[in-house]
Amino acid sequence: MSVRTIGVVMNGVTGRMGYRQHLVRSVLAINEQGGVTLSDGGRVKIKPVLVGRNADKLADIATKHGISDFTTELDSALADDDNLIYFDAQVTSARVKAVLKAIEAGKHIYAEKPTAESTQEAMALAEAATAKGVKNGVVQDKLFLPGLLKLKRLIDGGFFGRILSVRGEFGYWVFEGDWQEAQRPSWNYRAEDGGGIVLDMFPHWHYVMENLFGRVQSVYARAVTHVPARVDEQGNTYQATADDAAYGIFELEGGIVAQINSSWTVRVNRDELVEFQVDGTHGSAVAGLRNCRVQHRSATPKPVWNPDLPATARFRDGWQEVPDNAEFDNGFKVQWEAFIKHVLEDAPFPNDFASGARGVQLAELGLRSSAEGRRIEVPQL
Numbered sequence: 001m002s003v004r005t006i007g008v009v010m011n012g013v014t015g016r017m018g019y020r021q022h023l024v025r026s027v028l029a030i031n032e033q034g035g036v037t038l039s040d041g042g043r044v045k046i047k048p049v050l051v052g053r054n055a056d057k058l059a060d061i062a063t064k065h066g067i068s069d070f071t072t073e074l075d076s077a078l079a080d081d082d083n084l085i086y087f088d089a090q091v092t093s094a095r096v097k098a099v100l101k102a103i104e105a106g107k108h109i110y111a112e113k114p115t116a117e118s119t120q121e122a123m124a125l126a127e128a129a130t131a132k133g134v135k136n137g138v139v140q141d142k143l144f145l146p147g148l149l150k151l152k153r154l155i156d157g158g159f160f161g162r163i164l165s166v167r168g169e170f171g172y173w174v175f176e177g178d179w180q181e182a183q184r185p186s187w188n189y190r191a192e193d194g195g196g197i198v199l200d201m202f203p204h205w206h207y208v209m210e211n212l213f214g215r216v217q218s219v220y221a222r223a224v225t226h227v228p229a230r231v232d233e234q235g236n237t238y239q240a241t242a243d244d245a246a247y248g249i250f251e252l253e254g255g256i257v258a259q260i261n262s263s264w265t266v267r268v269n270r271d272e273l274v275e276f277q278v279d280g281t282h283g284s285a286v287a288g289l290r291n292c293r294v295q296h297r298s299a300t301p302k303p304v305w306n307p308d309l310p311a312t313a314r315f316r317d318g319w320q321e322v323p324d325n326a327e328f329d330n331g332f333k334v335q336w337e338a339f340i341k342h343v344l345e346d347a348p349f350p351n352d353f354a355s356g357a358r359g360v361q362l363a364e365l366g367l368r369s370s371a372e373g374r375r376i377e378v379p380q381l
């Protein structure tokens with residue numbers, strides 16, 4: 001069977017996501033396995049063309065991984081007809097300008113979330129891509145996590161009966177940078193640079209809710225900056241102008257209430273960094289990144305409230321692990337493979353710029369809800 005190679009312009013590969021998840025764990029891993037297999041059995045390998053602001057950093061990555069093409073000139077990478085796809089994992093604030101350029105150059109576009117900082121810009125990207133007739137996709141990696149795939153399997157199998165509510169708990173302590181280095185980039189904590197946990201995480205929660213449970217109809221959120229000053233990569237103290245925690249309530253179609261806490265100022269007392277508890281009339285589940293535990297109505301204990309007695313029941317022992325029953329590959333890589341099949345053979349790819357824009361809309365309305373102290377209906381885009 002034939003093997004062809006397509007060029008993919010990758011912008012932002014010196015960053016955390018661009019390097020680890022997209023270049024190493026996805027694109028290079030796909031090439032190592034022999035490419036993406038198309039429906040006719042043909043294979044497609046990817047020639048990454050690295051783009052960034054710092055030639056030395058790009059050269060280091062290129063040398064380390066035996067990559068021949070890198071440039072600081074986005075325009076020249078876009079001018080090459082062999083490059084079919086433009087991928088963007090830059091800081092969020094740099095995305096719109098570069099993506100619009102790539103659309104104009106006729107490239108198919110794959111981008112990290114959020115696709116833009118405002119709904120208006122995110123919609124403009126979706127419209128520009130449609131007008132130009134280029135394929136477009138946004139990273140929605142959480143949908144491909146083993147834990148959430150098992151949760152989806154439970155939903156599809158009717159395990160829950162009628163789903164009543166979802167409780168999401170996401171977060172961990174991000175060090176302030178003074179006595180221990182921060183494990184996230186400082187722009188995340190500056191609103192003027194596209195930071196903030198609402199803009200970062202609400203797009204994720206949006207596609208999780210929309211794909212697993214139903215359309216999001218309203219949002220009430222309280223976004224706060226618990227830690228007002230942090231220390232950046234250069235050791236300088238800066239004001240944290242963006243929210244570092246958000247407490248949100250979302251009403252979904254079918255009357256489901258989802259309550260999701262997102263925080264970079266919480267210490268983990270959970271099994272995983274994100275967990276969703278779903279309660280339904282027939283059963284409940286707790287899904288994390290990898291694992292998923294269930295309790296059926298037939299195995300539900302009957303606690304009686306009595307604070308005079310010590311707690312003896314081991315509630316967590318009454319849950320059962322959902323088996324894998326499948327091989328789970330890296331979610332970023334799975335989505336890359338799907339996007340390449342979408343570009344080359346029109347395979348379905350629902351995670352498009354329009355869905356990305358709905359995620360940005362939820363973030364924008366979440367911030368407005370917090371500023372105005374009220375619940376906000378989500379208009380349908």
Ligand SMILES: NC(=O)c1ccc[n+]([C@@H]2O[C@H](COP(=O)([O-])OP(=O)(O)OC[C@H]3O[C@@H](n4cnc5c(N)ncnc54)[C@H](O)[C@@H]3O)[C@@H](O)[C@H]2O)c1
Binds near residue numbers: 011012090092113185
């Ligand atoms: N899908 C996910 O789970 C996930 C997780 C984290 C971040 N992200 C998204 O990925 C994108 C990158 O995040 P990251 O954590 O990798 O950030 P990062 O700071 O580690 O990397 C940012 C990249 O953008 C480049 N860049 C371009 N213009 C810049 C500018 N003006 N200032 C600073 N850097 C600039 C940097 O050189 C670097 O390559 C963001 O949009 C973020 O929302 C997605």
